[in-house]
Structures are given as C-alpha cells and as structure tokens.
Amino acid sequence: MIIRFFHNMGSPRYFYNVAGKMIPWFMTSFLILLLAGLYYGLFDSPPDYQQKDSVRIMYIHVPAAWMSMFIYVVMAVSGLISLVWRIKITEIFVISSATVGASFTFLALATGSLWGKPMWGAWWVWDARLTSELILLFLYLGIIALHSAIEDKRVAARAVSILALVGVVNIPIIHYSVEWWNTLHQTASVTKFDKPSMDISMLIPLLLMALSFKLYYGAVVLMRARAELLERDRNTRWVLEMVERDVK
Amino acid sequence: MSTLSLTSAFTLLLKRDLTLAYRRRSEMVNPLLFFVLVTAMFPLGIGNDPKLIQAVGPGVVWVAALLAALLSLDAMFRADYEDGSLEQFMLSAHPVSILVLAKVLAHWMVTGLPLFIAAPLLAMMLNIPNEAIPTLMLTLVLGTPVLSLIGSVGVALTVGLRRGGVILSLLVLPLFVPVLIFATDAVNSAGAGMPTPAQFYILTAMLVGSLVLAPPATAASLRISLS
Numbered sequence: 001m002i003i004r005f006f007h008n009m010g011s012p013r014y015f016y017n018v019a020g021k022m023i024p025w026f027m028t029s030f031l032i033l034l035l036a037g038l039y040y041g042l043f044d045s046p047p048d049y050q051q052k053d054s055v056r057i058m059y060i061h062v063p064a065a066w067m068s069m070f071i072y073v074v075m076a077v078s079g080l081i082s083l084v085w086r087i088k089i090t091e092i093f094v095i096s097s098a099t100v101g102a103s104f105t106f107l108a109l110a111t112g113s114l115w116g117k118p119m120w121g122a123w124w125v126w127d128a129r130l131t132s133e134l135i136l137l138f139l140y141l142g143i144i145a146l147h148s149a150i151e152d153k154r155v156a157a158r159a160v161s162i163l164a165l166v167g168v169v170n171i172p173i174i175h176y177s178v179e180w181w182n183t184l185h186q187t188a189s190v191t192k193f194d195k196p197s198m199d200i201s202m203l204i205p206l207l208l209m210a211l212s213f214k215l216y217y218g219a220v221v222l223m224r225a226r227a228e229l230l231e232r233d234r235n236t237r238w239v240l241e242m243v244e245r246d247v248k
Numbered sequence: 249m250s251t252l253s254l255t256s257a258f259t260l261l262l263k264r265d266l267t268l269a270y271r272r273r274s275e276m277v278n279p280l281l282f283f284v285l286v287t288a289m290f291p292l293g294i295g296n297d298p299k300l301i302q303a304v305g306p307g308v309v310w311v312a313a314l315l316a317a318l319l320s321l322d323a324m325f326r327a328d329y330e331d332g333s334l335e336q337f338m339l340s341a342h343p344v345s346i347l348v349l350a351k352v353l354a355h356w357m358v359t360g361l362p363l364f365i366a367a368p369l370l371a372m373m374l375n376i377p378n379e380a381i382p383t384l385m386l387t388l389v390l391g392t393p394v395l396s397l398i399g400s401v402g403v404a405l406t407v408g409l410r411r412g413g414v415i416l417s418l419l420v421l422p423l424f425v426p427v428l429i430f431a432t433d434a435v436n437s438a439g440a441g442m443p444t445p446a447q448f449y450i451l452t453a454m455l456v457g458s459l460v461l462a463p464p465a466t467a468a469s470l471r472i473s474l475s
Contacts, residue, residue: 138422145415158472159405170423177426
C-alpha cells in the first residue's frame with residue numbers, strides 16, 4: 001500500500017491533488033502549534049536566570065537553525081532520488097525547498113544577531129556556529145542562483161541536485177573546520193555563557209515551535225511545489241483539463 | 249571500438265592541454281600577475297606597519313591564491329565547450345571522470361604551480377618568517393589541487409551558461425573554506441614555531457578525498473551541461 005502511494009505520488013496530477021488537500025491540514029496544525037508555542041514561550045516560561053527575558057528569542061532562533069539544516073538534508077536526499085530515478089516531483093522538491101531553507105537560514109542569522117547584541121555586546125562575532133550558518137546561507141544562495149541561471153528547468157533541477165549533493169558532503173567538513181578554526185582564534189573578549197541544562201518549562205515551548213516550523217515548511221514547500229508543477233506542466237493535458245473544468 | 253588505451257588517452261589529453269596552454273602563454277601569466285597584484289594591494293590598504301603585515305601575511309597570500317584559482321577556473325572547459333571537443337570526450341570509450349582528471353591536472357600545472365613558485369617572493373614581501381616559507385609552499389602544493397578539483401565541479405555546472413563567472417564564485421567559494429582555514433593555520437603555526445603535522449594530514453586527506461569524489465561529480469555535471 002505504501003509502495004503504491006509513492007508510485008502514485010510520482011504522477012504530477014495525483015501529487016497536485018493530494019498536495020492541495022494536505023496543505024490546509026499542515027497550515028491549521030502549524031497555526032495551532034505556533035500559537036501554543038508562542039504563548040508558552042513568551043508568557044508562560046520563566047526568564048533565564050542570567051539572560052532574563054532576552055532568552056525568549058531562542059524559541060524562534062533555535063528552531064530556525066534546526067530547520068536550516070533539516071531542509072538542506074531533505075533537499076540533498078530528494079536531489080539524490082531525482083538524479084538516480086529521474087522523478088519529476090523530487091526535482092521540484094529540491095528547488096522548492098531551497099528558497100524556504102534559505103529563508104530559515106536568514107531568520108536564524110538575523111535572530112542570532114539580535115540575540116548577540118545584548119548577550120555578547122556585538123551584532124556579529126565570528127563564532128563557529130554563526131560562521132557555518134553564514135556559509136550554509138551562501139550554499140543555499142548558490143543553489144538558487146544556479147537554478148535561475150539555467151533556462152531549461154529539467155536540466156536546472158539536475159544541476160542543482162548535484163550541487164546539493166556536493167554541498168552535503170562538504171557541510172560536515174566546513175562545520176568542523178570552522179569549529180577548529182574558532183577554538184584556535186577565539187579571543188577572550190567573547191565569553192560564551194554557560195548554558196544551564198534546559199528546564200522542562202523551556203523545553204516544551206521550544207519543541208512546540210520546532211514542530212510548528214516543520215509543519216510550516218511542509219505547507220509552504222507543497223504550495224511552492226504545486227505552483228512550480230503547474231508552470232512546468234502548463235502545456236500538458238491534465239493541466240488544461242483542470243483549467244477547463246474550473247472555468248466551467 | 250577504440251584502440252587507444254586509457255593511459256595513453258590520459259597522457260595525450262594532458263599533453264594536448266599543456267601544448268594549448270603553452271601556445272597562449274600570455275593567458276598563462278595572467279592568473280600569476282593577478283595573484284601578485286592582489287597581494288600587493290593589501291599592504292597599501294591596511295598600512296605599512298611591518299607587524300600588522302606579518303600578522304595578516306599567510307591569510308593574504310592564501311586569499312589571493314584562492315581568487316587567482318577562481319579567476320582561472322572558468323577557462324578549464326570553456327574553449328573545449330565552444331569548439332565541441334568536450335562533446336567528443338563525452339562520446340569516447342573511456343570513462344569521462346579519468347579524462348576530467350587529465351584536464352584538471354593540466355589546468356593545475358598551468359595555473360596552480362606558478363603560484364607555488366611565486367609564493368616565496370610574496371612571503372618575503374609580507375614579512376612572513378623564513379621558517380614558515382617551506383610550510384607555505386607545502387600548503388600551496390597540497391591545497392591548490394583541491395581548489396582545482398572542487399572548482400572543476402562548479403565549472404562543469406556553469407560551462408553552458410552565458411554569465412557563468414559570477415555564479416561560479418558563489419558556488420565554489422563556500423566550498424573552499426576548509427582549505428583556506430587549514431592552510432593559513434599551518435603557516436601561522438609554523439611561523440610561531442609550533443609543529444604542523446595535524447594540518448598537513450587534514451590537507452592531504454582533503455586532497456585524496458577530492459581526488460576520488462570530484463572527477464565523477466564533474467563528469468556527471470558535464471553530462472548535464474551538455475544535455
């Protein structure tokens with residue numbers, strides 16, 4: 001049954017319809033979890049004993065950073081699938097994920113910098129995580145730039161898949177080299193706070209937010225994939241039939 | 249189908265590329281000139297304090313090497329793509345990744361090696377301590393082939409594009425980061441009199457890794473670009 005589901009999902013028309021039905025579910029559960037997470041995070045969780053209320057930015061920052069890495073892995077896996085089996089839907093997933101992933105990476109960087117100002121006294125420090133996150137953003141931007149530069153979108157999807165795979169091999173190397181570089185060059189002016197092991201009252205909103213971000217990604221990537229699919233298949237019969245039906 | 253063995257195909261391609269490069273000597277000199285010029289710009293920009301120049305020296309040499317490698321990368325497949333010989337390589341009976349390796353090797357000999365030869369001179373100009381100069385040269389020998397190999401994937405992906413150059417830098421510069429970090433750190437440590445085997449092991453590992461992984465990726469990218 002599962003195999004048949006995946007087999008059917010390979011068909012653009014079936015995917016378009018199922019995705020259209022899934023989006024509202026993703027969206028409503030995202031909104032519910034977001035509201036719950038924000039309420040617990042902003043009002044119901046205790047302020048940190050050192051950082052006071054500025055710790056609350058964590059509830060956006062940390063899930064966004066998790067998402068930035070999660071989406072890259074999703075992108076690389078769908079890239080691999082589309083290179084090996086040439087499935088149209090996964091090709092579309094690669095590029096639809098790239099823009100969402102880049103936005104989450106940017107969000108993580110921006111909130112991190114807002115958090116850094118009161119904590120470290122600087123908008124930006126060349127901390128290992130910040131640096132690797134910045135490089136991750138460049139990798140995302142490279143993928144988007146390459147995709148928009150190639151006119152034939154099927155060719156573009158395959159080129160981008162290779163790039164995503166090259167990137168996924170390199171990300172651990174980049175991450176560890178940056179960490180290594182940081183421990184050697186770290187100046188004493190930036191003292192990182194000692195993180196107390198997280199209390200359950202802070203962990204719950206964090207996990208709620210993480211889950212809601214994942215659902216948001218699910219909803220947005222399906223929307224983008226549907227739009228991209230329509231654009232690519234605009235001259236095929238199923239799209240024409242659908243449009244005619246909608247006109248009537 | 250083909251009577252040519254793989255080894256002779258490899259050497260023939262290498263010889264062909266080196267001959268082509270030798271016939272266009274002025275193009276060969278350009279990356280080297282660029283390398284020297286960029287390095288010379290830094291003291292002008294940051295002031296002539298010898299201590300300061302010495303502190304940034306290894307980083308400056310390596311960033312300049314990175315940019316020079318990037319500048320010359322675009323030429324790796326461009327001419328072959330335009331005159332159609334790249335398609336002939338794709339059609340040949342030999343594995344494309346091996347042929348790619350020959351082209352990368354030729355490219356590195358033409359653009360990477362001159363940097364290596366010019367490096368001691370620039371190191372002197374930037375007050376890099378004498379005992380660190382062999383380390384600098386060794387990092388260049390180990391590091392610049394990695395740049396050419398990683399770069400070859402980016403070039404293969406962008407060779408069919410009209411404005412590939414800018415995108416190419418966006419694609420490959422983030423991937424160059426580990427080489428830059430370990431190479432400059434080795435030179436800095438050597439200047440401070442510390443042992444540097446760890447950095448060399450890692451640089452060698454990156455060279456071996458990219459030697460194995462980059463050519464197939466380049467071959468696949470070339471197929472996509474030519475499709």
